[in-house]
Amino acid sequence: MKIGVLMKQVPDTETKIRIKDDASGIVVDGIKWVMNPYDEYAVEEALRIKEKKAGSTVTIISMGPKRSVETIRTGLAMGADSGILIDDPALEGADCYATAKALAKVMEPENFDLILCGKQAIDDDSAQVPQMVAEFLGMPQAMVIDKLVVSDDGKKATCYRRIEGGAKEVLEVDLPAIVAAEKGLNEPRYASLPGIMKAKSKPFKEINLGALGLKAEEVGAKGAKLKVKKYFLPAEKAPGKIIPGEPEDAARALVKMLREEAKVV
Amino acid sequence: MGNLLVNTRDQRFVLFEQVGIDKLFKIPKYSKFNLELVDMFLKEAEKFAVEVIAPTFKKSDHEDPAYFKDGKAHAPACFHPVYKKFVEGGWICPPAPEEAGGQDMPMSVFTACSELFGAANYSFFMYPGLNLGAAGLIGTFGTPEQIKKYALKMFAGEWAGTMCLTEPGAGSDVGALRTTAKRLPDGRFSITGTKCFISAGDHDLTKQIVHPVLARIEGDPAGTKGISIFIVPKYRVNEDGSLGESNDITTVNLEHKMGINGSATATLNFGENGKCIGELLGKEREGIKIMFKMMNEARLSTGMQGLDSASASYEHSVQYAKDRVQYRKIEDMPNQAAPGVAIINHPDIRRSLLWMKAHVEGMRALNYYIGYLIDLEPFVEDHEEKEKLEDTIGLLTPISKAYCSDKSVDICSLGMDIHGGYGYCQEYPMEQLLRDAKIATIYEGTNYIQSLDLVGRKLGRKGGMAVMGLMGQITETTEKAKGVEELKAGAEQMEAALQAVNDLVMQLGSWGMSGEFVLPVLNARSVLMILGDMIIGWQLIQAALIAQEKLQALLKKAGAEGSPDKVKALAGENDEVAFYLGKVASAQYFTVNILPTLKGRCEAIKLGDRTPVSMPDACFESR
Numbered sequence: 001m002k003i004g005v006l007m008k009q010v011p012d013t014e015t016k017i018r019i020k021d022d023a024s025g026i027v028v029d030g031i032k033w034v035m036n037p038y039d040e041y042a043v044e045e046a047l048r049i050k051e052k053k054a055g056s057t058v059t060i061i062s063m064g065p066k067r068s069v070e071t072i073r074t075g076l077a078m079g080a081d082s083g084i085l086i087d088d089p090a091l092e093g094a095d096c097y098a099t100a101k102a103l104a105k106v107m108e109p110e111n112f113d114l115i116l117c118g119k120q121a122i123d124d125d126s127a128q129v130p131q132m133v134a135e136f137l138g139m140p141q142a143m144v145i146d147k148l149v150v151s152d153d154g155k156k157a158t159c160y161r162r163i164e165g166g167a168k169e170v171l172e173v174d175l176p177a178i179v180a181a182e183k184g185l186n187e188p189r190y191a192s193l194p195g196i197m198k199a200k201s202k203p204f205k206e207i208n209l210g211a212l213g214l215k216a217e218e219v220g221a222k223g224a225k226l227k228v229k230k231y232f233l234p235a236e237k238a239p240g241k242i243i244p245g246e247p248e249d250a251a252r253a254l255v256k257m258l259r260e261e262a263k264v265v
Numbered sequence: 266m267g268n269l270l271v272n273t274r275d276q277r278f279v280l281f282e283q284v285g286i287d288k289l290f291k292i293p294k295y296s297k298f299n300l301e302l303v304d305m306f307l308k309e310a311e312k313f314a315v316e317v318i319a320p321t322f323k324k325s326d327h328e329d330p331a332y333f334k335d336g337k338a339h340a341p342a343c344f345h346p347v348y349k350k351f352v353e354g355g356w357i358c359p360p361a362p363e364e365a366g367g368q369d370m371p372m373s374v375f376t377a378c379s380e381l382f383g384a385a386n387y388s389f390f391m392y393p394g395l396n397l398g399a400a401g402l403i404g405t406f407g408t409p410e411q412i413k414k415y416a417l418k419m420f421a422g423e424w425a426g427t428m429c430l431t432e433p434g435a436g437s438d439v440g441a442l443r444t445t446a447k448r449l450p451d452g453r454f455s456i457t458g459t460k461c462f463i464s465a466g467d468h469d470l471t472k473q474i475v476h477p478v479l480a481r482i483e484g485d486p487a488g489t490k491g492i493s494i495f496i497v498p499k500y501r502v503n504e505d506g507s508l509g510e511s512n513d514i515t516t517v518n519l520e521h522k523m524g525i526n527g528s529a530t531a532t533l534n535f536g537e538n539g540k541c542i543g544e545l546l547g548k549e550r551e552g553i554k555i556m557f558k559m560m561n562e563a564r565l566s567t568g569m570q571g572l573d574s575a576s577a578s579y580e581h582s583v584q585y586a587k588d589r590v591q592y593r594k595i596e597d598m599p600n601q602a603a604p605g606v607a608i609i610n611h612p613d614i615r616r617s618l619l620w621m622k623a624h625v626e627g628m629r630a631l632n633y634y635i636g637y638l639i640d641l642e643p644f645v646e647d648h649e650e651k652e653k654l655e656d657t658i659g660l661l662t663p664i665s666k667a668y669c670s671d672k673s674v675d676i677c678s679l680g681m682d683i684h685g686g687y688g689y690c691q692e693y694p695m696e697q698l699l700r701d702a703k704i705a706t707i708y709e710g711t712n713y714i715q716s717l718d719l720v721g722r723k724l725g726r727k728g729g730m731a732v733m734g735l736m737g738q739i740t741e742t743t744e745k746a747k748g749v750e751e752l753k754a755g756a757e758q759m760e761a762a763l764q765a766v767n768d769l770v771m772q773l774g775s776w777g778m779s780g781e782f783v784l785p786v787l788n789a790r791s792v793l794m795i796l797g798d799m800i801i802g803w804q805l806i807q808a809a810l811i812a813q814e815k816l817q818a819l820l821k822k823a824g825a826e827g828s829p830d831k832v833k834a835l836a837g838e839n840d841e842v843a844f845y846l847g848k849v850a851s852a853q854y855f856t857v858n859i860l861p862t863l864k865g866r867c868e869a870i871k872l873g874d875r876t877p878v879s880m881p882d883a884c885f886e887s888r
């Protein structure tokens with residue numbers, strides 16, 4: 001099977017986010033970058049399928065600035081076979097739509113049997129790119145999946161996802177399809193040292209806009225349907241209140257507060 | 266907030282900016298590495314340490330320690346999956362040669378990775394650490410058959426290794442050992458004796474354990490000269506490499522210890538039934554020489570252990586001091602209504618933290634630097650240069666072991682003080698860090714034995730060439746620092762310290778020449794700590810020179826030069842500015858607050874007081 005994995009480099013969850021003075025974005029200096037955690041599940045799942053199906057290959061595709069190479073390398077060190085980075089100044093300021101468009105374009109000629117990705121990137125938390133890529137490529141999609149079974153003949157995939165009330169929804173899709181990973185799909189492996197050494201010499205290509213065959217108007221800020229007006233940090237929450245006393249008295253005090261202070265009951 | 270274990274920015278500073286490991290990549294053996302790759306190693310090591318090893322820290326101390334039951338020794342249950350992942354990740358033997366399953370990773374780089382593992386849980390890291398040492402020993406001195414039979418399986422993480430020196434009657438004095446080796450007709454030896462305190466001596470992480478054992482062949486002379494070293498496996502190994510019957514090694518017990526409770530410390534009886542068979546490793550009566558290879562590495566690891574705990578203690582303390590609110594600002598003390606502040610605002614807490622920070626950074630720089638010298642040494646062609654390098658490594662090794670482990674206990678203790686009463690209790694890791702750190706002053710040769718090695722052997726070697734060479738280097742760095750406004754005051758203190766240490770070394774030499782051995786031997790511990798402070802000061806000044814230059818460039822770029830307020834504000838938002846500023850501060854604090862004590866300490870030794878030895882024994886005792 002030929003498997004593609006969409007991967008995004010994001011700030012480490014521990015990063016202290018700072019907003020630029022002009023509110024046009026976040027300050028990226030000094031940020032520690034990591035693989036989007038949901039994409040880690042996607043990479044791991046791709047590798048597990050590859051290990052089961054002889055002759056399979058895994059390609060990691062990322063759109064982002066030059067530094068994203070590092071994170072693609074991490075995927076290669078985990079065991080993926082090749083990497084593609086789409087990097088062009090014209091891509092800056094892309095929204096989900098413009099991003100999906102560029103990603104779809106680069107994947108079109110690859111003819112993947114299966115495309116895996118994370119259900120969302122933890123930086124913007126949009127959770128829209130996978131669906132849009134599926135639309136652009138005209139593929140079935142299965143989102144927020146925590147169990148994936150590919151049929152022996154590689155023609156179908158059964159995808160499981162949790163839904164309200166603790167129930168599971170089971171989807172069967174024809175391949176090629178795009179499947180977005182939810183936490184719990186697997187436990188991602190760590191890149192091994194021999195893996196890191198080998199990653200150095202694995203095929204890796206960088207693609208710019210020209211090579212992609214897209215015009216500057218179609219991508220990046222120009223091609224975006226959504227404009228970000230400004231970035232700001234959420235207001236600091238007031239500290240919580242602890243109501244002391246016997247449970248009965250405390251409950252009474254709580255109801256009083258809900259009624260009089262919060263005015264919600 | 267960092268990872269609460271190790272400042273990974275400082276790791277990169279030391280490797281990339283201070284030591285300059287890119288110089289190694291010109292050597293063919295290391296040409297496959299580059300800085301990007303090293304950066305990736307460090308990232309993966311950090312991830313592994315934080316996510317996989319650190320969760321075992323507390324568990325393996327308390328609810329799930331190493332234990333002995335029904336004659337069998339077990340590693341903590343929580344270590345089993347971690348060990349498996351460690352092996353899968355290829356972390357079991359990165360410095361081993363590629364053909365043995367390793368990566369030829371430079372020691373300097375592995376040392377940095379190991380800091381993360383050790384800070385996460387040193388008692389876990391001891392198992393792979395000892396295995397790597399023992400496998401390296403067989404890899405270096407074994408026959409091709411022995412390498413194939415033992416070392417390769419150890420490098421692969423399938424089997425584990427130990428080092429067996431200590432016996433009930435032979436601790437510091439290894440030469441007093443009584444384990445014997447009797448020749449068998451087939452050239453192998455029958456081993457009989459008891460070894461105690463053997464780390465990872467018995468456990469269930471691997472199917473097989475291979476012990477390098479020091480013993481005396483029947484008829485060989487007493488003392489260290491008569492000692493040989495043997496490969497003694499827990500299970501005999503069949504022709505085809507599979508495991509055979511038990512090799513008659515009995516685990517008597519595991520020790521109940523103050524710390525490193527995850528590490529199985531075993532007493533082993535070899536040959537209770539006369540059926541324990543060992544193979545000679547290397548030549549007969551060269552056991553000590555051979556074991557010293559492993560011991561030198563192990564001493565460096567023990568110095569690193571000191572750094573590991575100290576680093577974790579520091580990182581936790583900074584975090585705690587930022588959170589814990591107690592008292593008003595010193596300026597607001599009389600005003601009871603003023604709000605309380607986090608204790609990091611109090612001068613004494615800041616002093617304590619900077620004291621810890623400076624030592625941790627200096628120790629890190631020293632240990633990585635030794636790693637770098639070890640990487641370089643095999644590739645130096647010039648005979649004289651090579652010897653110089655070997656002597657420098659020889660000089661720095663006991664200093665690293667004893668200084669870093671002693672300071673680690675002080676640092677962990679201070680970290681506990683910063684945590685107040687909570688530091689003394691088990692909710693916080695401070696008390697365990699302190700308990701775990703303490704062993705490092707004792708094993709691998711007690712810190713006194715290290716000091717004796719320094720004063721008795723290393724200092725005087727070739728007329729003191731190594732120490733003089735080192736002081737020459739320190740003088741050069743100091744000269745440079747004198748020209749930098751921010752470092753001038755500290756550099757002057759270093760100059761005075763160098764003078765004092767120089768006089769002390771001369772005095773020790775002349776005592777030695779006139780047969781006055783008691784005084785150098787009596788003061789060995791102080792001498793080692795004096796040299797340690799001098800070397801740490803040197804490493805910090807060296808770092809600060811680099812940092813100051815980079816800081817200037819950053820300040821210039823931001824237009825903040827010469828304005829303390831702007832610099833302060835910039836440090837709040839620019840991590841690089843804060844980092845470099847902190848490096849300069851470490852050097853400033855250490856050189857001005859600690860180096861001035863060297864003169865007095867040197868003077869004290871030179872006074873030649875012998876009260877401890879001249880006072881009659883009876884005066885020590887309560888009667």
Ligand SMILES: Cc1cc2nc3c(=O)[nH]c(=O)nc-3n(C[C@H](O)[C@H](O)[C@H](O)COP(=O)(O)OP(=O)(O)OC[C@H]3O[C@@H](n4cnc5c(N)ncnc54)[C@H](O)[C@@H]3O)c2cc1C
Pocket residue numbers: 427428429430431433435436437438461462463464465522530704707708709710711712713714
């Ligand atoms: C947890 C743990 C793990 C260990 N792991 C290993 C291991 O894996 N393999 C192994 O072989 N050993 C191991 N050891 C043993 C360790 O190396 C010894 O405990 C150490 O060398 C000291 O020996 P000893 O305990 O017999 O103390 P002693 O030698 O009895 O020393 C007692 C004191 O006397 C001092 N002393 C001794 N001789 C002199 C002298 N000539 N002048 C001045 N002072 C002197 C010492 O410095 C020390 O302070 C371990 C020990 C422990 C506690």
Ligand SMILES: Cc1cc2nc3c(=O)[nH]c(=O)nc-3n(C[C@H](O)[C@H](O)[C@H](O)COP(=O)(O)OP(=O)(O)OC[C@H]3O[C@@H](n4cnc5c(N)ncnc54)[C@H](O)[C@@H]3O)c2cc1C
Pocket residue numbers: 589591592593608611612613614682683684685686687689690
């Ligand atoms: C085993 C044990 C038994 C105890 N028994 C008793 C008992 O019987 N009765 C009782 O009342 N209490 C008892 N205590 C509490 C003990 O006295 C406190 O832990 C101690 O006073 C420190 O307070 P703290 O732990 O809140 O630390 P903190 O006050 O939070 O101190 C944390 C650190 O900040 C430093 N610090 C705080 N303020 C300043 C300042 N203004 N300037 C500089 N540094 C500052 C401290 O020196 C310390 O290093 C006990 C504690 C323990 C652990």
